[in-house]
Amino acid sequence: MLKLSKKQIIINYLIFCTIWLLGMTALVSWAASKFAKQTTVSVIMDKGWTITLQNKIYQNVTLSEFDFPPLKVSDEIVLEKSVLPLSIQNPVIRIYTTFCAVEMYENEKLEYSYGQELFKKGITTGSGYHTIPVRNPNGITNLKIKLTVTEPNAFNILQPVYAESAEDTLISLFKNTILVLISSSFFIVLGITIIIIAFLLYLFSNPVKDLFVIGLTSFFMGTLIMCINGCLVIFSHNYVFNTWIEYIAKGGTTLSLIFLFYKDIAKTRTEKRIYLFLTTLFFMYFLTVLFIDKIAETHFILILFIIAEVIITIAISFRHIKNEESFAVLPTITFIAFGILLSINFFSLGTAGYSDLKLTKIGGNTLSIMTLFSLLILIATLILKLQENMEALNYKTALEEYNKTDYLTGFPNKLKYDEITAGPRDDTQGIKSVFAIQLMPAGTNVPMYGELEADNFLVNFTNIICNVFSKSDLMFTFKPGCFTVLSGGEDIAAFNNQQKQLNNMLFEQIQKNPRMQYQLKTGFAFVSENNTIDETRLAAEKAAGIFV
Incomplete structure (x- = not known):
């Protein structure tokens, strides 16, 4: 049987992945284009708002361009706009809020309320799209939305408000997130499949720990991509639940990436202890936040932890990179790139909403591509590890059999x-x-x-x-x-x-x-x-x- 070198294995693997990616990209793009052709009636209400905040009134505001000052808990933000009669069948108002209690008034009459009781009890209000039915579409002249901030620095910008048909709401969400939804769902299903395979291998006394962690990484990354791009609201309108799912996905992604990469990065006992110490601290922080229910206030710790991991990884990598084979550097490069990408993403987009930092949000497609690239690199690394393990096992078996054989006669000893x-x-x-x-x-x-x-x-x-x-x-x-x-x-x-x-x-x-x-x-x-x-x-x- 022809034995391939590690370089040949990597080249063959990359060729296969490239062909597979091109085929999948073409298929998904075709499906997305077909879906995007569906027409929906939607009115974007972005301009002409009056905002009352902290005893100040801002006239004729464009929501998507307005920078909110640092927000404190209990700050009330009142958004008002004169609305012409809506010529939409079964109209609804759709607005995305972040850690706010929401009230909507039609002609000064309260028609929708969310989060006031949660705020009084000290429970996080979460974030997500609020879809509010319009009671009197032909007679509405004044629309007022009152937001009560429930977490410090909950956001610094707001998305536009949409008026659309209730039947088109789900389609609108799908149209805006179809590619991200497909990719994140793929990662979730792939992760579950890999976890099941790893579990079956464990049952048959052939444990592959790296395979199990790759499955966890794929699952958490798919969930995270789905959450930060607003796809989870398609399946659940429980804003508190969605927020916690995103938080757990962020923590799970960070921990699984560390468990997956640290053995390839840390070579000495001291380096491994540093990773273990930081990981233990992060895990304690992760559990603490679960108990104190302060996601928004402690979000910066997650960012600092990821930055610290990236800096330590770069420092350690420079010590060993000269002694490594070219393929062995791939996991380190992938981890650093992933860490930088997640840091930028977490900076620009807080948990379930917008942070107070004016950084560009990394799109879901970019994160999806990076996730897919990382998984391909991880699987390639795993294949090489399995090859090395099989060679070592075969050598050990041959050596054991040799030790059990008389070298002169060939008889067992x-x-x-x-x-x-x-x-x-x-x-x-x-x-x-x-x-x-x-x-x-x-x-x-x-x-x-x-x-x-x-x-x-x-x-x-x-x-x-x-x-x-x-x-x-x-x-x-x-x-x-x-x-x-x-x-x-x-x-x-x-x-x-x-x-x-x-x-x-x-x-x-x-x-x-x-x-x-x-x-x-x-x-x-x-x-x-x-x-x-x-x-x-x-x-x-x-x-x-x-x-x-």
Whole structure:
């Protein structure tokens, strides 16, 4: 079988992945274009708003361009706009809010309220799209939306407000997120599939820990991409639940990436301890936030942790990069790139909403591509690791078998004998007797074992034993010139005949080489219920004058 080098494996893998990616991209793009052709009626209400905030009134505001000042808990933001009669069937107002209690008024009449009770109880209000039915579309003249901030620095910009048909709301969300939704769903399904495969391998005593962590990484990244791009609202309108799902996805992604990469990055015990220490701190922070329910206030710690990991990784990598093979650097580069990308994303987009930092949000497609690229690199690295492990396992197995074989005669030695006789009873059930043979010099002026002539003579005698005994018999040698045969025969006459054949063939060999004056001693014993195979062997060897 042709053995490929690591470089050839990587090249073949990249060619396959490139072809596969091009095919999948074409298929997904075609499906997305077909879906995008569906028409929806939607009115973007972005301009002409009046905003009242912190005793200040801002007139004729464009929502998507208005920068909110630093917000405090309990700040009230009032958005007002004059609205013409809506010529939309079953109209709804759709607005995205971040850590706010929401109230909507039509002509000063309260028509929708969310989050006030949660805010009073100290429970996070979460974030997401609020889809609010319009009660009187033909008679509405004044639309007022009141936002009560429930977390400090909850956001610094707002998305536009949409007026659209209730039937088109879901389609509008799909149209805006179809590519991200497909890619994130793919990562989630892929992650679950890989986790199941890793679990099955574990059940069959073939654990692949890296495969399990790759599955977790894919699952958490898919969930994270779905959350930060607003796709989760398609499946759930529980804003608190959605916020916690995103937070858990961020923590799970960070931890799984560290568990996946740290072995390839940290080489020394000190470096591994640094990663372990930082990971422990982050895990404690992660659990603490779950209990205190302060996601928005503690979000910066997650960013600082990722930045610290990236800096440490870069510092460690420069120490080892000269000694690494080119393919071995890929996981490190991937981890650094992923860390930088996540840091920028978390800076620009807080948990379930917009942060107070004016950085551009990294789009879901960019993060999806980076995730896919990282998973491909991880799988390539895993393939190379599996290849190395298989080579090491094959070498170990071959070495063990070599250690259980006599190098001169090719017969199994005492280690192999002990392995067979110490195993299950079924392995030795057919053994009925033991035949012991000792080939020894008959004089003093005879080549001894260890000399070339004597060793060649011993090899020839080994062939004689193979010809005399059945192929089903188990033949061993424990020391030069001493042989043990485990046989299924119980006929004494057959043993006497085999002994006679050995003597005759030995005599023929001596005739060819008169210097090799060797004599033969044999003994045999039968296995009984009262004697084990090893006890029977000792009895046969004693009869042959062998003392092992």
